Structure formats: C-alpha cells, structure tokens
Amino acid sequence: MAGLKVGRIQGRMQPLSDEKWFEYPVHVHAHHTDYAGVVWHGTYVAWLEEARVECLRSVGVEYADWVAGGCELPVVELSIRYHRFLQMGKSAVVRTRMRKMTGIRLHWEYQVQSLDGQETYITAQVTLVAVDRQSGKVLRRLPAEIKDTLAKLPAS
Amino acid sequence: MAGLKVGRIQGRMQPLSDEKWFEYPVHVHAHHTDYAGVVWHGTYVAWLEEARVECLRSVGVEYADWVAGGCELPVVELSIRYHRFLQMGKSAVVRTRMRKMTGIRLHWEYQVQSLDGQETYITAQVTLVAVDRQSGKVLRRLPAEIKDTLAKLPAS
Amino acid sequence: MAGLKVGRIQGRMQPLSDEKWFEYPVHVHAHHTDYAGVVWHGTYVAWLEEARVECLRSVGVEYADWVAGGCELPVVELSIRYHRFLQMGKSAVVRTRMRKMTGIRLHWEYQVQSLDGQETYITAQVTLVAVDRQSGKVLRRLPAEIKDTLAKLPAS
Amino acid sequence: MAGLKVGRIQGRMQPLSDEKWFEYPVHVHAHHTDYAGVVWHGTYVAWLEEARVECLRSVGVEYADWVAGGCELPVVELSIRYHRFLQMGKSAVVRTRMRKMTGIRLHWEYQVQSLDGQETYITAQVTLVAVDRQSGKVLRRLPAEIKDTLAKLPAS
Numbered sequence: 001m002a003g004l005k006v007g008r009i010q011g012r013m014q015p016l017s018d019e020k021w022f023e024y025p026v027h028v029h030a031h032h033t034d035y036a037g038v039v040w041h042g043t044y045v046a047w048l049e050e051a052r053v054e055c056l057r058s059v060g061v062e063y064a065d066w067v068a069g070g071c072e073l074p075v076v077e078l079s080i081r082y083h084r085f086l087q088m089g090k091s092a093v094v095r096t097r098m099r100k101m102t103g104i105r106l107h108w109e110y111q112v113q114s115l116d117g118q119e120t121y122i123t124a125q126v127t128l129v130a131v132d133r134q135s136g137k138v139l140r141r142l143p144a145e146i147k148d149t150l151a152k153l154p155a156s
Numbered sequence: 157m158a159g160l161k162v163g164r165i166q167g168r169m170q171p172l173s174d175e176k177w178f179e180y181p182v183h184v185h186a187h188h189t190d191y192a193g194v195v196w197h198g199t200y201v202a203w204l205e206e207a208r209v210e211c212l213r214s215v216g217v218e219y220a221d222w223v224a225g226g227c228e229l230p231v232v233e234l235s236i237r238y239h240r241f242l243q244m245g246k247s248a249v250v251r252t253r254m255r256k257m258t259g260i261r262l263h264w265e266y267q268v269q270s271l272d273g274q275e276t277y278i279t280a281q282v283t284l285v286a287v288d289r290q291s292g293k294v295l296r297r298l299p300a301e302i303k304d305t306l307a308k309l310p311a312s
Numbered sequence: 313m314a315g316l317k318v319g320r321i322q323g324r325m326q327p328l329s330d331e332k333w334f335e336y337p338v339h340v341h342a343h344h345t346d347y348a349g350v351v352w353h354g355t356y357v358a359w360l361e362e363a364r365v366e367c368l369r370s371v372g373v374e375y376a377d378w379v380a381g382g383c384e385l386p387v388v389e390l391s392i393r394y395h396r397f398l399q400m401g402k403s404a405v406v407r408t409r410m411r412k413m414t415g416i417r418l419h420w421e422y423q424v425q426s427l428d429g430q431e432t433y434i435t436a437q438v439t440l441v442a443v444d445r446q447s448g449k450v451l452r453r454l455p456a457e458i459k460d461t462l463a464k465l466p467a468s
Numbered sequence: 469m470a471g472l473k474v475g476r477i478q479g480r481m482q483p484l485s486d487e488k489w490f491e492y493p494v495h496v497h498a499h500h501t502d503y504a505g506v507v508w509h510g511t512y513v514a515w516l517e518e519a520r521v522e523c524l525r526s527v528g529v530e531y532a533d534w535v536a537g538g539c540e541l542p543v544v545e546l547s548i549r550y551h552r553f554l555q556m557g558k559s560a561v562v563r564t565r566m567r568k569m570t571g572i573r574l575h576w577e578y579q580v581q582s583l584d585g586q587e588t589y590i591t592a593q594v595t596l597v598a599v600d601r602q603s604g605k606v607l608r609r610l611p612a613e614i615k616d617t618l619a620k621l622p623a624s
Contacts, residue, residue: 029521030531031514034342035223035349035400036289041231042205042343045198046499053497063498064557067191075197079235085292088347089532133192136241185365186375186502187358187510191556193503202343209341219342220401244503245376347535348601353543354513361510379503387509391547397604445504448553 020154021095021111022058024051028088038085044122045078048110051094052126059152070133071143073106077127086112086121098153104130104139106150176310177251177267178214180207184244194241200278201234204266207250208282215308226289227299229262233283242268242277254309260286260295262306332466333407333423334370336363340400350397356434357390360422363406364438371464382445383455385418389439398424398433410465416442416451418462488622489563489579490526492519496556506553512590513546516578519562520594527620538601539611541574545595554580554589566621572598572607574618 026047034040053063066073086092095111110124130139130146142150182203190196209219222229242248251267266280286295286302298306338359346352365375378385398404407423422436442451442458454462494515502508521531534541554560563579578592598607598614610618 027518027522027525028532029514029518030346030348031352031354031517033347035345035347036228036230036342037347040343041234042198042201045201046497049198049499050495050497054495062557064496064555067556072192074192074238074241076238077236078197078238080233082230082232082234085230087532088535089530183362183366184376185358185362186504187361187508189503190498191501191503191505192498196499198499202341205343206339206341210339213339218401220340220399223400243376244379245374348540348542353546354510354517357510357513384504386504386550386553388550389548390509390550392545394542394544394546397542 019097021097022051022055022154024054024094024096025091025115026050026094026112027091028086030088033088036085038087039121041080041082044080044112044124047094047112048078048096048108048124048126051096051110052108055096055098055153056149059149061149066146067133069143071139071146072131072133073128074131075126076105076129078124080122080124082122083120091115092121098150099125101142101147101150104142106130175253177253178207178211178310180210180250180252181247181271182206182250182268183247184242186244189244192241194243195277197236197238200236200268200280203250203268204234204252204264204280204282207252207266208264211252211254211309212305215305217305222302223289225299227295227302228287228289229284230287231282232261232285234280236278236280238278239276247271248277254306255281257298257303257306260298262286331409333409334363334367334466336366336406336408337403337427338362338406338424339403340398342400345400348397350399351433353392353394356392356424356436359406359424360390360408360420360436360438363408363422364420367408367410367465368461371461373461378458379445381455383451383458384443384445385440386443387438388417388441390436392434392436394434396431396433403427404433410462411437413454413459413462416454418442487565489565490519490523490622492522492562492564493559493583494518494562494580495559496554498556501556504553506555507589509548509550512548512580512592515562515580516546516564516576516592516594519564519578520576523564523566523621524617527617529617534614535601537611539607539614540599540601541596542599543594544573544597546592548590548592550590551588559583560589566618567593569610569615569618572610574598 028039032039032043056063092112093115095113096108099107099109106128108126108128110126112121113119130142131137132139184195188195188199212219219229248268249271251269252264255263255265262284264282264284266282268277269275286298287293288295340351344351344355368375404424405427407425408420411419411421418440420438420440422438424433425431442454443449444451496507500507500511524531560580561583563581564576567575567577574596576594576596578594580589581587598610599605600607
C-alpha cells in the first residue's frame with residue numbers, strides 16, 4: 001500500500017533545518033501494525049511518550065524519579081495529524097521538543113519522519129500538567145528542580 | 157488518587173439530554189492502566205475505535221466487510237482532552253456520534269463518561285477519510301453504500 | 313488468509329459439553345490485529361485477563377477491591393497454544409475456568425473459540441499467585457475472603 | 469514494591485557465561501506498566517517479538533521482506549515464567565537465541581534480565597512455524613534462503 005496523501009496537509013510543515021529537536025528512533029514491528037500492514041494510529045501515542053521520556057533522560061532525568069518524588073506529568077491534551085502510512089519493517093525517527101511552558105502546563109510538539117527527513121508520517125502536540133501524586137490535584141507551580149531540568153532541554 | 161481537575165475545561169461540556177449518541181460500555185482492566193492506577197492516556201484511542209466500529213455494527217455494517225470490499229477509513233486527525241482520571245475496576249461508557257461528513261472526511265465526536273453521566277473522563281474528535289485499499293489513495297467520493305449506511309447513524 | 317492448521321494440535325481438545333466454563337465474548341477490532349489481518353498473538357493475553365476478571369465479577373467480586381485491600385494476583389506462568397488465526401471483524405468467545413488451587417497458586421485454563429464452538433483459536437493456561445501489595449512478597453495462604461469467593465466459581 | 473520471589477523458580481536458571489545470546493535493550497515506560505507500577509505481564513510478548521526480529525536484522529534480514537516474499541512465521545506456542553517484577557524507569561535486556569529447528573518449527577528461548585545480569589525478570593519460550601502467506605497453510609519445508617539465514621544466528 002502506498003502512502004496516504006491528504007491534499008495540502010503536508011504543505012503546512014515548516015523547514016526545520018535551524019531548529020533543535022530530540023530524535024528518538026523507532027522500528028515498526030508486527031505488534032505496532034494493524035490489518036493494513038501499517039502502524040496502527042494509536043501506536044504513535046506510545047512512541048510520543050517514549051520520545052518525551054527519553055528526551056528527559058538525555059538531560060539526566062528519569063521521569064520515574066519525579067513520580068517517586070510525588071510529581072506526575074499526565075497528558076491533558078493530545079492531538080495528532082496523520083500524513084502518511086508507515087509500513088511494517090520500516091525505521092523512522094520521532095522528533096520532539098518542548099515548545100513552551102505556561103505555568104504548570106508543558107507544551108510538546110512532535111514529528112515522526114523517515115530517517116532521511118523526506119517523509120513525515122505524523123505531526124503531534126501533547127500538553128502535560130504537573131500533578132501532585134498524593135492528592136491527584138494540579139500543582140500551583142512547577143517544582144524548582146523540574147523547572148530547572150526542563151530549561152536544559154533543546155530550545156525551540 | 158482523586159480526579160484530575162483542570163480548571164474550566166469541564167465547564168465547556170454542553171448539556172446532552174436532547175441529543176442522540178451511540179453508547180459503548182467499557183470496564184477498566186489492569187492492562188488498560190499505567191503505574192498511576194488509572195487508564196493510560198493511549199488506551200482511550202482503542203476504545204474510540206471500538207465504539208466507532210460498534211456504532212456501525214448497530215446499523216448492520218461490519219467495518220471489516222468495507223475493508224474486504226476495498227474501502228478503508230483510516231484516521232487522519234485525532235484530538236483528545238483529558239478531564240478526569242478513570243481508575244482500575246471502574247465501568248464507563250464511550251458515547252459517540254458522527255457529527256458530519258464533508259466530502260470524503262467523516263467527523264466523529266466522543267465523550268467517555270461515568271455510567272450516571274455525572275463525570276466526564278475525556279472528550280475527543282476523530283476524523284476519518286475514505287481510502288482505496290489497493291492504491292492507498294484518498295477516494296474522490298464516498299462509495300454509495302457507505303454513504304447510505306452513514307446516513308442511518310444517530311443524527312447529531 | 314485461511315486458518316492455520318498445525319497437524320494434530322486441535323485433536324487434543326476434549327469434548328466440553330458437560331463442563332462449566334465462564335464465557336466472555338470478544339470482537340476483533342483493528343487494534344487487535346497485525347499486518348496479517350488476524351489477531352496479533354499478544355492480544356490474547358489482554359483477553360485472558362479480561363475474561364478472568366469478568367469471571368470474578370460474575371460472582372460479585374471486583375478484582376480492584378482485592379488490590380485496594382492489599383492482595384494482588386499477578387501472573388507467574390502463562391502458556392498459549394495457537395491453533396487457528398482469528399480474523400478482523402469476527403466475534404469469538406473466551407471460555408475460562410479456574411481448574412484448581414494449590415496453596416496460593418491459582419490455575420486457570422482457557423479456550424478462545426468461535427461462537428458456535430466449532431473452531432478453537434487458542435488454548436491457554438495461566439497461573440496466578442497471591443502477593444501482598446505492600447511488600448511484594450508471596451502470601452503464605454490465601455485470604456479467607458478470596459478463598460471463599462473462588463469456591464463460588466464454576467467448578468471444573 | 470519489592471521483587472516477586474517465587475520459591476525455587478529462579479534457582480533453575482543455568483549459568484550462561486559460555487553461551488551466545490542476542491541482546492536487545494529495553495526501558496520501562498508508563499505505557500508498559502500497569503496499576504502496580506511494574507511491567508504488565510502481556511507487555512513482554514511485544515518485547516520478545518521485537519528482540520526476535522532485531523536478532524534477525526543483526527544478520528542482515530528484515531522479517532517484513534520475508535512476509536513480502538510470501539513466508540510468515542506466526543507464533544504457535546508461547547510460554548512465559550515470571551520471576552521478578554520489573555519497575556517503571558528501569559532498563560533491562562531481552563536475551564534471545566534460536567535453540568533449534570525441527571522441520572518448519574523454530575524454537576526460540578528468552579531471558580529478560582537486569583543490565584548486570586544479576587536479576588531475571590522472566591524466562592520464555594516461543595515456537596514459530598513457517599506459513600505460506602497466500603494460503604495460510606504450514607509449509608512443508610523452510611525456504612532455503614530462510615534456512616540459510618537462520619543458520620547464521622548465534623549458536624546455542
């Protein structure tokens with residue numbers, strides 16, 4: 001099956017040459033696909049999470065430690081645009097960066113692309129909020145340690 | 157862990173009493189949850205798919221038959237807002253309806269709520285397009301049979 | 313794709329007419345399948361869990377309540393034989409029963425079959441142990457409440 | 469939660485120092501876990517598949533190419549023993565090797581261990597058969613190309 005072409009959606013992508021993204025490689029295995037032989041659309045949500053956590057690990061932070069310390073970062077908004085199908089056996093790269101912090105909301109953006117950057121499979125945005133693990137309530141402000149760590153991420 | 161409260165997001169929900177939704181019940185099992193004991197945010201994507209396909213089955217159509225007939229309906233846009241956590245062992249209902257058709261694009265909307273309708277866990281929108289299975293290309297128009305079936309769905 | 317026929321494996325199935333099983337229906341959606349258009353082999357593990365928990369619910373117990381009460385039942389052994397492929401769009405039934413208790417080990421068995429019982433897709437065994445949630449250690453004996461509940465399950 | 473200790477099961481592991489295994493690293497993300505904060509027992513099935521396919525890639529073969537060429541290798545038997553819990557945020561290694569070929573049946577074995585090899589989380593066996601993609605029937609013999617490739621794998 002050839003790629004899915006949805007008119008002008010791909011044309012909205014900006015050139016990225018001078019921007020800094022964290023890159024997380026993936027390979028499409030059978031369990032990622034559905035009957036169509038391409039990545040099932042929900043599989044990407046797991047990849048976005050993995051890329052985000054690995055991005056934090058690249059600056060020395062283990063998300064599980066934040067959780068153990070009482071602060072969780074659940075997803076409160078997720079949006080994905082699917083541009084092309086990605087087939088079993090292919091490799092791809094999940095590119096991510098934190099676009100901005102607004103209070104306790106962290107805005108991340110994503111592109112899943114071919115290794116040569118010529119094809120974009122999906123683009124996505126994810127918003128997280130800082131939540132107190134004990135009470136389940138949104139924190140008033142980001143813990144200083146977390147804020148400092150996020151400041152070390154590749155600038156967008 | 158108590159529910160996640162994100163300011164005014166929940167206030168945007170409209171009263172639904174005079175609207176027709178297809179309702180698909182779910183129960184939260186261990187494999188739906190993550191370390192926080194609540195439904196992992198990507199799990200909902202599977203439930204949205206199940207509710208959509210079961211909605212079609214409620215009017216006599218098996219999606220797999222459309223696929224066998226050469227027409228697929230892949231997701232091209234997905235957006236989810238997470239309002240409250242949904243815990244292991246709880247039951248909930250996925251409410252869905254097709255909001256509109258614009259050419260070959262089908263716009264579905266969703267609410268995952270408690271059985272009594274008092275709590276909303278997520279709201280979501282999904283857009284599908286009709287694609288030719290052989291070529292992978294977007295169809296110019298919806299096959300008549302599919303269009304007729306969709307017209308039978310609960311009106312929004 | 314036709315069913316997978318693996319020699320005499322199917323012939324080992326016993327007639328089941330006089331036995332009591334709990335039956336949990338499933339329907340194959342896209343996210344359950346892989347590139348081959350049939351249920352991905354790992355998907356069954358989720359269905360086995362769902363059937364087991366729903367079997368407990370059928371006698372009035374919510375597994376999440378046992379967990380909240382401090383007792384978990386993690387899987388310590390799992391074995392599955394795959395007899396036939398199960399295709400997207402098909403319905404099937406997960407048949408399960410607790411075969412025996414040996415101390416704190418619970419032995420469950422499963423068959424996933426077509427609705428008419430004519431085709432067997434997989435057969436499986438799962439062994440659980442009772443674990444103290446706080447310490448993570450295996451309990452010396454089953455809590456009385458849990459033992460009593462399990463005694464109410466369909467006898468094998 | 470501490471590790472799950474199930475009596476003498478771990479004692480059955482043999483020393484592995486003089487054997488050749490393919491090693492595939494994994495890191496535990498939120499979507500791999502369940503309410504207990506540890507890897508959900510079904511998640512391992514995906515990791516076993518990934519390790520097997522990456523093992524083939526390490527000798528130059530892409531499984532998707534075999535599928536495109538008409539030969540699939542579905543799983544016909546799977547068994548897993550769970551020895552210890554593996555927690556979110558931890559890294560581990562999936563060690564695998566093809567133990568033997570008997571006709572068209574390929575027998576693989578696995579260990580998921582801590583990076584230092586001191587802890588074993590699970591051990592597993594998976595049996596695959598070669599199936600003709602078109603007919604869905606088991607092949608009489610392995611295609612020569614596939615047999616030659618498998619002969620290049622780390623010897624057990």
